[in-house]
Amino acid sequence: MCYDKRNNFSIHSIVINQEVFMIHHKQHGKKRTLALLLAGSVLFTNIPVSANAVSDIELSADESASDETDNTGNTATNDAVDISIDSIDENTASATVEDSSELQSVASDDSTSSDDFSSDDDEAVFSSGAESPNNENIDYILGRPMTDExxxxxxxxxxxxxxxxxxxEVDSNIGIASxxxxxxxxxxxxxxxxTGVxxxxNTSLCWAFSLASNLETSLLTREQKYYDLSEEQLAYxxxxRVNDPLGNxxxxxxxxxxxxxxxxxxxxxxxxxxxxxxxxxxxxxxPFQSSSVTWPDSLAYDTSAYxxxxxxxxxxxxRTKQLLMEYNSVSxxxxxxxxxxxxxxxxxxxxQSxxxxxxxxxxxxDDTYSKENFPSASGVxxxxxxxxxxxYGKNWGKNGYFYLSYEDKSITNLVSNTAVTTPAYPNNYFYDGAAAGTFTFPGNTINNGYYVSNxxxxxxxxxxxxxxxxxxxxxxxxxTDFQIQVYTDLKNTSDPTSGTPAYAExxxxxxxxxxxxxxHLNTPVKIPQGTFYSVVIRIPDGSNKFYVEKTTTSTSWFTATAGIDPDQSFFSTSGKKWYDAGNHQYNCCFSVKAHTKTLDSSTVVTPSVEPTPDAKPTVNPEVQPSVSPDSPSEVTPIITPKAVPTSTPTPAPPSSARVNTCFRVGNLKYRVTANQVVTCYGTTNSRVTKISIPSTVRYNGVTYRVTSIWANAFKKKSRLTTVSIGHNVSVIxxxxxxxxxxxxKVTIGTGLTQINPGAFRGVKKGCTITIKSLKLKRVSSRIDQSVSRMTVRVPKRKYTAYKKLLRKKSKTVIIKKY
Incomplete structure (x- = not known):
């Protein structure tokens, strides 16, 4: 038992199956609160709690195996690759209070407004047991403390x-988020x-309401269209689920x-x-229903927001602020x-987390929202x-809203969404209808990367x-880096590369x-009706994973059944020998989808090829997705802004590409992070020796400021000797x-404000870093981590301040002024 001096009440901790429930009561026992009744009911319930880990499909490839298909024309047999599946029962395990009552509904939105609430009892204890703080800085939503009721x-x-x-949790590069x-x-x-609250x-559909709000916000932001989307349809x-319109x-x-x-x-x-x-x-x-009903299957794909x-x-x-500035909504x-x-x-x-x-x-x-507004038990x-x-309706909280401290330890699983009302390519080809994000591939790192294909x-x-x-x-x-190829007119439906490649590289x-x-593909690919085509994606970093659909064992709240057939989904370690992911040993399907639109034309083709053991490709079987060369002239970026019409006499000036557009200038890779702002996130040349990151770059007629170097951008570039960083870069x-x-040798321009952890960890002994900026405020870790005799040269006028800043993390770095 501990004693809270601020609120003058005692706190008992009751531990039940790793759950801690705090039961609050006034020291003199004047009032019994609703929280005490709740905690009492919890004492007599069974609350199972399970650990949680996403399951990986483990791959152990026989590197000495032949890269060719066997002499029957089929892909390799099961003994070439072994996959073991970890149990995922605990992945989404529910810890349910079995005898709990249904969620009580808050008063309806048209009931008495909050302005009618009144109370003269400033000392009243609210149901969690904490007293109303006596502090002039408290931001009471009613302008006064509430009554018990x-x-x-x-x-x-x-x-x-x-x-x-x-x-x-996913693997987010949160070292540099803004x-x-x-x-x-x-x-x-x-x-x-x-949209409105x-x-x-009395349902548990908070998740559906949150996702619907994300999509409604996306439509308002991108298309200026107001939609009231159906949480009921999503949940039902x-x-x-109903078979997709293409029957796959x-x-x-x-x-x-x-x-x-x-x-x-x-x-x-x-x-x-x-x-x-x-x-x-x-x-x-x-429309929303509080109780269960049956909806007709015809409504399953009646879609307003795609x-x-x-x-x-x-x-x-x-990271959350970054997502809000980009998407305006985060579930x-x-x-x-x-x-x-x-x-x-x-x-x-x-x-607690x-x-x-x-x-x-x-x-x-709101960065200024006072910590005094939170209960002392929260420890803000x-x-x-x-x-x-x-x-919970408009009459809950502050007109349906509430304030959540930045320091809340339970916040997790952030999701933002984008949507459109009219897709440019409305035919959605996929096989992963029961995917739930509970399995990934592979379970172990593949040294030279791997390929996936549908x-x-x-x-x-x-x-x-x-x-x-x-x-x-x-x-x-x-x-995650991809190298993408599309093959059309496949001759062997067990070999994704047995057709004609759509792109030269x-x-x-x-x-x-x-x-x-x-x-969004810059150059769309024509697909004749009735023919087979493949999407082949190489993931060059074998430590990166890809989501797959796979049948789950029974969890505490749902099971997923993956209806997978042969000749749908494949993987390869070489791009030549392909393994059917849907066979009895692997029984999974990659979450790769293809969107098409129907054209007015039709092409006369020979009858479609059905999967047969002796099918042979009519093109060179060595054709495969290839790694793009370092020369930027041979690289076509995937996403580009729409071309300015040339038919008008005075075309509008080019505008900034949309956020997350990726492009190259020279051998450096850039991604748009804001209007005419980019980050440098790597290089196409793994053998690069010198890098000069400019202050600005020009792409499709638009000039972009280079304001950051992304996490892991040049990690393990073992031949790199010299780096020059432009004046607009503020964060490394x-x-x-x-x-x-x-x-x-590293020279950093005048805009630097922040160096994140491990930025220069493990560089060459005796490395010299020259900082020209007068704005450096934060160095998150030892700048000379795993490096001996590193010298940092700083402007003379900032010598004292920078020496203090750098020596706070490292006592061994050499600081010199110039």
Whole structure:
């Protein structure tokens, strides 16, 4: 038992199966609170809690095996590659309070407004047991403390929420998350990018409301269109999925195991489902229901908002602000307990991690929001809070919103989404209808990288040709490099490369952030109707993973059945010998989708080839996706801004490419991070010896400022000796030059403000770094980590300040002035 001096009450900790529940009561026992009753009920329930780990499909390739297919024309047999599958039962395990009552609905939105609340009791204890703080800085949402009755009404939805382990974190490069100074406050709602607050009532559909809000915000931001999307449709057809319109997923199935379709969920699982374009329609077509109903299958793919991207991220303050500035909405999972919610200020912060029970939508921030507004039990030490949209109706919190401290330890599984109302390529080819983000491939690093591929048959055109214009990928880490090739008119449906390559060289692309990503092809590919085509993707970094669909064992709240057939999904370690991922040993399918549109033309083709053992390619079997050369003239970037029409006499000036557009200038790779702002994230030349990162670069007639060097940008460039960094670069990312063992000279321009951890770790002994900037404020770790006799040259006028800054982390670095 501990004693809280600030609020003058004692706290007992009751430990139940690794869960800690705080029971608060006034020291003199004047009032029994609702939290005490809740904690009492918890004492008699069984709350199983499981550890959590995403499952990898482990690959152990026989490197001495032949790269050719066997003499029957089939791909290699199962003994060439061994895959073992780890159990994922605990991946989304639910820790449910089995005898808990249903979530109580907050008063309806049209009930008495909060302005009618009144109380004369400034000393009243709210239901978590904490007293209303006596502090003039408290921001009471009613202009006064609440009454007991008002507090209990606010706390009611937080009771008996089902807790479960969050999804495993993706691998986010959070060492460098922002490229500019953010303003002190931002509120996407005030900017007009957020739709109205809704009420999930007695359901557990917070996850669906949060994802719908993300997509509604995307449509408002990108198309200036207001939509009220249907959470009901998303929840119902996720649990009752229907074969896709092209008929490629008849046996994919998701089954809830403990509740009807109104049960719990999360944003990552829902995003995989939305990538199939089943949902989301409008609220008018499929209105919300508090109890279970049956909806006709014809509504499954009645879609108003087509998801393009789903960004998955770890949580940091900087990364969340970056996502908000780019997408205006971030879904997040939190662990919401009434102990740590203060209704009087609509503020919350959880001091523990490891479990979640609620999905919310972050729409802004306020760096000045006082730490005094949070209950002392939360342990908040600094000002600053997120502005969060909830799904408990407008009469909950502050008009349906609340403040979530930056320091909340439960925030996890960030998801942002983008959507369009009219897709440019409306035919969605895929096999991963039951994917849930619970399996990745491979389980072990493949030294020379690997290939993944899906083969599709063009059937959407009904006799007309189709045009492939978009490819969808799904990976669990930031900065994943791809080399993409498309093969048409396949002659062997067991060999993805047995057709005609669409591009002379495979095309390089980098998926900037973890998640589901739509890649827009610069040069679309014509696909004759009835023919087979393949999307082949090489992942050159064998430590990077790719999401796959695979049948799950029974979890505590759902099972996924992957209806996989042979000759659909393949992998290779060489690009020559291919393994069928759908056979009995592997039984998985890569989350690769292809988007096409139907053309007016039709091509007369020979009858389609069916899979046969002796099928032989009619083109050179050595044709394969190849690595792009270092010469920039031979590289075509994947995403480009739309060309300015030439038919008008006075064309508009070119505009900045959209955020996340990747391009090359020379042998350096850049990604757009804001309007006319880019980060340098690497080089195409693995044998580069000298690098000069400019202050600006020009692309498609637009000049961009280079303001940062991305995390891991030049990691392990073993021949690199000299680096010059331009004056606009303000941030050098985590491990940017890690293990550049020959790097001996670095010159940094006048704009530098921050050096992130490990930026120069493991460079050459005696390396000299010259800093010209007078603005350096932060060095996150020893600048000379794993380096002896490093010298840092600094401007004479900043010698004392920089010496103190650098020596704070390292006592061995040599500081010299010039």
């Amino acid at each position: 008002e507090r209990q009404a606010q706390l009611a939805p937080l009771q008996n929420l089902d807790a479960f382990t969050p999804e495993p 490229y500019a100074l953010y303003r002190g406050t931002y509120n996407a709602n005030e900017e007009g990018f957020v 809704k009420n999930q009532r 057809f996720w649990a009752n 997923t008849p046996n994919d199935k998701i089954t809830r195991t403990q509740s009807d379709y109104h049960g719990t969920g999360n944003g990552r699982v829902a995003s995989f489902f939305l990538s199939t374009w089943s949902g989301m329609t409008t609220e008018e077509k499929v 998801m393009e991207d789903a960004i998955f991220s770890q949580y940091t303050v900087e 997040a999972m939190i662990y919401m307990l009434d102990n740590y919610y203060y209704p009087d200020t609509a503020s919350y912060s959880c001091p 490891g479990l979640v029970n609620h999905a919310v939508t972050i729409v802004g921030w 030490n600094n000002d600053g809070a997120w502005i969060v949209k909830n799904s 083969i599709f048959k063009a059937t959407a055109g009904n006799g007309k040709d189709e045009e492939l214009g978009e490819i969808v990928t799904a990976v669990p880490q930031d900065n 495979s095309v390089d692309y980098t998926q900037p952030l973890a998640g589901i990503h739509t890649i 990312g985590k491990n940017a030059f890690y293990k550049c063992k020959k790097l001996k």
